[in-house]
Amino acid sequence: MSATETLLAVRDLRVAFPTDDGVVHAVNGMDLTLGKGETIGLVGESGSGKTVTSQALLGLFKGTPATVTGEIVLDGTDLNTLSESAMLAYRGKKISMIFQDPLSAMHPFYPVGSQIAEVYRTHNRVSRKAAAEVAVDMLGRVGIPDPRRRAAGYPHEFSGGMRQRAMIAMALVCEPELLVADEPTTALDVTVQAQILDLIGELQAETGTAVIMVTHDLGVVAQVCHRVAVMYGGMCMEVASVDDLFAAPGHPYTQGLLASMPSLAEETGRLRPIPGFPPALLDLPAGCLFADRCPRASSVADDRCRTELPLLSGAGHLSRCHLGGLGEAA
Amino acid sequence: MSTVDQAGADVIGFLVRRVAAMIVLLVVISFVTFALFQVGPADPAAAACGQECTPERIDQARIALGMDKPFFVHYLDYLSGFVHSRMIGAPGALTVCAWPCLGKSFQTNEAVTDVLARALPYTVSIAVGAILLWTVAGVSLGLLAALRKGRAADKLIVGAASGGVSLPIPVTGLLLLLVFVSTLHLLPFTSNEISSPFGPAGPLGWFGNYLLPWVALALLFSAQYIRITRTAMLETFGEDFMRTARAMGLPRRRVVFKHGVRAGITPIVTMLGLDIGSLLGGAVLTEQIFSVPGVGFTAVHAAQSGDLPVTMAVTMMAAFFIIVANVVVDLCYAVIDPRVRV
Numbered sequence: 001m002s003a004t005e006t007l008l009a010v011r012d013l014r015v016a017f018p019t020d021d022g023v024v025h026a027v028n029g030m031d032l033t034l035g036k037g038e039t040i041g042l043v044g045e046s047g048s049g050k051t052v053t054s055q056a057l058l059g060l061f062k063g064t065p066a067t068v069t070g071e072i073v074l075d076g077t078d079l080n081t082l083s084e085s086a087m088l089a090y091r092g093k094k095i096s097m098i099f100q101d102p103l104s105a106m107h108p109f110y111p112v113g114s115q116i117a118e119v120y121r122t123h124n125r126v127s128r129k130a131a132a133e134v135a136v137d138m139l140g141r142v143g144i145p146d147p148r149r150r151a152a153g154y155p156h157e158f159s160g161g162m163r164q165r166a167m168i169a170m171a172l173v174c175e176p177e178l179l180v181a182d183e184p185t186t187a188l189d190v191t192v193q194a195q196i197l198d199l200i201g202e203l204q205a206e207t208g209t210a211v212i213m214v215t216h217d218l219g220v221v222a223q224v225c226h227r228v229a230v231m232y233g234g235m236c237m238e239v240a241s242v243d244d245l246f247a248a249p250g251h252p253y254t255q256g257l258l259a260s261m262p263s264l265a266e267e268t269g270r271l272r273p274i275p276g277f278p279p280a281l282l283d284l285p286a287g288c289l290f291a292d293r294c295p296r297a298s299s300v301a302d303d304r305c306r307t308e309l310p311l312l313s314g315a316g317h318l319s320r321c322h323l324g325g326l327g328e329a330a
Numbered sequence: 331m332s333t334v335d336q337a338g339a340d341v342i343g344f345l346v347r348r349v350a351a352m353i354v355l356l357v358v359i360s361f362v363t364f365a366l367f368q369v370g371p372a373d374p375a376a377a378a379c380g381q382e383c384t385p386e387r388i389d390q391a392r393i394a395l396g397m398d399k400p401f402f403v404h405y406l407d408y409l410s411g412f413v414h415s416r417m418i419g420a421p422g423a424l425t426v427c428a429w430p431c432l433g434k435s436f437q438t439n440e441a442v443t444d445v446l447a448r449a450l451p452y453t454v455s456i457a458v459g460a461i462l463l464w465t466v467a468g469v470s471l472g473l474l475a476a477l478r479k480g481r482a483a484d485k486l487i488v489g490a491a492s493g494g495v496s497l498p499i500p501v502t503g504l505l506l507l508l509v510f511v512s513t514l515h516l517l518p519f520t521s522n523e524i525s526s527p528f529g530p531a532g533p534l535g536w537f538g539n540y541l542l543p544w545v546a547l548a549l550l551f552s553a554q555y556i557r558i559t560r561t562a563m564l565e566t567f568g569e570d571f572m573r574t575a576r577a578m579g580l581p582r583r584r585v586v587f588k589h590g591v592r593a594g595i596t597p598i599v600t601m602l603g604l605d606i607g608s609l610l611g612g613a614v615l616t617e618q619i620f621s622v623p624g625v626g627f628t629a630v631h632a633a634q635s636g637d638l639p640v641t642m643a644v645t646m647m648a649a650f651f652i653i654v655a656n657v658v659v660d661l662c663y664a665v666i667d668p669r670v671r672v
Contacts, residue, residue, distance in 0.1 A: 058577050084582070092579030104570035109592050109667055119578040154668045170578065 004035035007177055007210050008057075013070035013080075015049075015056050015234075022282045026052040028234040028289075030070070031312060036177070039204065039211040041221035041242070043257075044231035047278050050214045053231070054180045057212070058097055059087040074178065093123040096171040100183040102163040106155040106170075113139065113151025116170045123174045138169040143199060161192035165199065175207050182214045197224050218261060222246065230254050233279045233289035240317040250319035253290045288322070296323060341661075348657045352650075357409075359649045360642065364405050367638050374436045374636035394420035395436055395638075408433060408642070432646075433639030435632075442643045445628060451525035452624035455540050456616060457609045460547035465602060467548060468555020475556065476563035477586065487556060494553030503546045503619035510542060517542060520620045543620045547613065551605065558597055566594035592666070599662050607655025611648025 015027040027049045034040050042050050055061065061068050062084040072079040074095060079087065099105040107115055116135035121128070132151070139147035142165040155163055164184060171179060181200065185193035201224055204211055213225055221228050221242060228245050230238040230253065238251040249255045256274040276293035279285065287306040291297045297305040300322050312320040376383060379391040392398045396407060396418070410416055411431030417424040418434050427434060432442035475487040510516045520539055523529075527536040566572065567590060575585045612626025621627075625644055632640035663670045 055573075060573065060576060088579045088581055090579070091577055097574075097577040099570060099574065101570065105574045107571040107575070107589055107593065108669060118580070122579055122581075122584075156669050170574075 004038065006033055007036045007038070007075065008032070008034040009071070009073040010053075010057070011071040011073070013053065013056060013068070013072065015052050015061065015066055015068050017066045024281045025284055026234050026281060027056065028284060030231075030235055032229055032236065032239075034178070034210050034212065037204065037208045037210055038227065039201075039213060039225045041225035041228035042212055042214045042231060043216060043218060043221055043228060045216060045278060047281070048231040049234035050216075050231055051182055052234070054097065054182050054212060054214050057178075057180055058091055058095055059084070062087060089123075092119050092171075092176070093174045094176050095178045095180065096174070096176040097180040097182065098164070098167050098171045098184050101187050102160070102167040103155055105167060106163065108155060111152050111154055112158065112166045116151075116166070116173050119170055120173045134173065135169070138173045139166065141203070142166070142169040142172075143195075144169075160188050161195060164188060164192075164196050168196075168199065168203070172203055172207065172209065176209060178210045178212065179204075180212045180214065183216070184213075185220060186215070186217070193220075194223075200224065218246075218258070230257065233284070234281065235289070236312055236318070236320065237290065238317075238319045239312070240319075244317050248317075250314070250317060251290075251321050252294045252296050252323070256293075256295075288320070299323075341664075344660075345657075348660075352653045352657070355653060356646060356649060360409070360646055361405065363642055363645045364408065364638075365401075367641065368401060370636070374638055376636075390420065394423070408639075432643040435640050436637045437632075437635055437640075442639045445640055446625070446643055446647060449623060449625045449628045452522070452622050453610060453612055453617070453626065455525055455527075455536065456543050456547070456613050456622060456624060457606065459537075459540050459544040460551070460613075461602070461606055461609065463544050463548040464552040464555055468552035469559050469598060471552070472556040472559025473563055473591070475560045476567065479564060484560075488560070491553040491556040494549050495557075497549055497553075499546055499550060499615040500619055502549050503542070503616065506542045506546055507620070520622055522621065522623050543613075543616050543622065546619070547609075547616055555598065555601070558601055559594075562594040562597045563590060566590050569593065596663065596666060599666065600659055603655045603659035603662070604652065607652035608648070610651040612644065 010030055010032040013027055013030040013032075014025070017024045017026060030049070030053055032040070032042075042053065044050050056068050057072055057079070059068075059072075059079055059082065068080060070080060074090070077090075079090060079095075082090070106112065110118075113132060113135040116138055117128070117131035120126070120134050121131040124131070126134070136147050136151045139151055144150050144162055144165055150158070150162075155166070158166060164187075168184075179200075184200070185196050188196060197220065200211060200213075203209065211224075213220065215221060225242050227239065227241050229236045230245070230251065232253050238245065238249065238254045240250070245254065246258070249258055253274070259272050260274060262271055274293055279289045279292070285291070285306070287304070287308055288294070288297070288310050291305040294305065304322050308322070310320050310322045312318050373388075374395055375388050375392040375397055379387045389398075396404055399407070407416065411427060411429070411433065413429075415429040416427055416431050418427045418431075419425050425434075427441060430443065432446075434441055435445055438445075471487050471491075475484045478484045507519075511519055517538055520543070521531075524531045524536055524539045527533040529536070531539070567586075571593070572585060572589060575589045576582075580589075610625075612624060612629050614626035614630060616622070617624045617627040618630065625647065628640065629644040631637075632644065
């Protein structure tokens with residue numbers, strides 16, 4: 001962990017949804033720390049709990065049937081203990097969020113500028129006119145040309161990339177300390193993806209905002225993140241700096257994930273998927289959630305992988321595996 | 331050219347197209363109604379000639395009504411009244427029917443336009459109050475049910491709505507009359523003297539006169555508005571932009587009433603527009619039950635007595651209102667939803 005001041009500390013976060021079929025345990029003891037201005041990647045397959053975790057950070061499950069336990073400490077305040085109304089002062093102001101599909105994430109019936117101004121006015125006592133000016137200024141800062149004219153436009157009149165820029169303008173207009181970006185480039189063209197990632201990086205350098213980059217794309221992680229947390233079955237399997245993770249993945253799941261990435265350098269034309277399926281979240285197994293798919297579970301004595309949940313351990317480079325030792329990459 | 335000018339030109343083009351389509355549609359409707367009348371069981375001539383009808387008198391009546399002419403000639407005669415005034419009546423006893431001429435009543439020989447002008451205020455009186463009542467009740471209860479989804483209030487409202495939908499006007503109307511007029515004497519029987527809040531009875535008299543018809547209609551219609559509002563709002567609450575509004579720290583009141591209602595209101599506007607249009611064409615059952623001589627009441631009596639011009643006029647007017655309501659709804663869409671370009 002770097003020496004910078006800690007901004008966010010998530011401890012043993014659990015999110016469960018009651019359904020007709022039983023309780024779905026989407027997040028099962030998530031631990032995460034983030035320094036000020038740092039960028040951490042949250043990677044994992046679909047259903048690994050990335051999005052649920054990110055929405056829980058903003059307290060979006062307050063007032064719903066979902067149960068959220070654990071600590072979400074932002075700047076010394078445990079957000080999970082706050083009421084919905086107390087949380088309002090944090091959302092958009094100190095912790096903000098952008099989403100995968102900016103078209104559906106913005107209101108279709110209001111001009112883009114007025115949506116940004118509304119967020120600013122929610123957290124700052126300024127006139128409508130002043131807020132509208134701030135919105136125009138912010139649209140300019142995210143690289144939208146002719147921002148004064150575009151502020152009067154509606155989301156459907158923007159291109160995908162411009163829309164995501166406008167969404168970023170909305171999320172950052174109050175200069176939050178933490179931005180949760182939930183797959184912000186997944187719905188975009190590859191060339192636009194790179195521009196959006198660059199933009200987030202630039203704004204981050206200007207404002208010192210920390211970013212949680214939720215993605216299933218390890219390429220995105222490599223491009224923008226300092227550290228990365230690999231999620232599986234609603235918990236962290238491995239947390240490491242980006243360089244360490246790519247150079248020496250410690251957890252068999254991470255190793256499988258990296259091995260499954262197609263490489264242009266290699267001659268073998270076949271993808272190498274991880275066999276099996278992600279765990280059923282209705283009925284969690286007692287041991288390691290990855291044990292059923294793990295190529296090395298049988299090498300651990302006493303069947304520990306299936307009976308005992310390993311802890312997230314290590315120094316700096318953390319891994320949740322009974323095999324423990326790092327650098328044992330196959 | 332500015333976008334505002336462009337939008338203005340778009341709206342005018344839209345209106346021109348819609349008015350042209352409306353005229354075509356009205357001609358088609360008039361033709362169908364006219365044709366249906368020819369094959370109907372009622373013989374207008376027999377009805378018009380009075381008590382003692384000899385075959386000769388029926389023939390005379392037929393000539394006086396214009397029913398001796400071939401179908402198309404008769405129909406075109408009728409249509410010509412929309413363009414200019416025309417002469418109506420038996421040979422030697424022709425009278426002028428001023429433009430716009432919708433014919434004269436077979437029953438009373440009164441100009442049909444006068445018949446409509448007399449009936450319409452009653453129907454408008456019923457419609458105005460009923461629409462206001464059911465919209466306010468339906469939309470607010472529907473919104474409340476959506477906000478309390480799955481809880482007791484939701485179940486109560488949805489249950490009441492299911493009950494309301496299955497209450498036919500004759501049942502509620504008669505029950506209301508029985509309880510509030512005959513038994514409790516809280517309200518007078520509906521009077522056909524009162525057709526406007528500006529008449530001699532005053533606004534209060536008008537209000538009291540139409541309260542029961544309003545309630546009877548509102549019980550039926552607000553049930554539908556509760557259901558459609560609840561469904562539309564629940565769908566809206568699940569939208570991504572609602573989550574965004576919360577994620578940006580907007581208070582719940584603002585998220586629900588500004589972002590939610592604005593987005594969820596479209597189907598309600600559609601239904602309201604069509605209901606207003608069809609109600610102005612006559613609330614047939616309500617007017618019958620409460621003996622209000624409005625458009626619907628007039629239509630029923632005209633159809634029963636084979637009064638072709640009055641039946642035609644009421645049908646055309648109802649069609650006109652419904653078509654206009656459709657155009658207005660489409661214009662409202664463009665105001666509500668910037669993605670809609672008319």
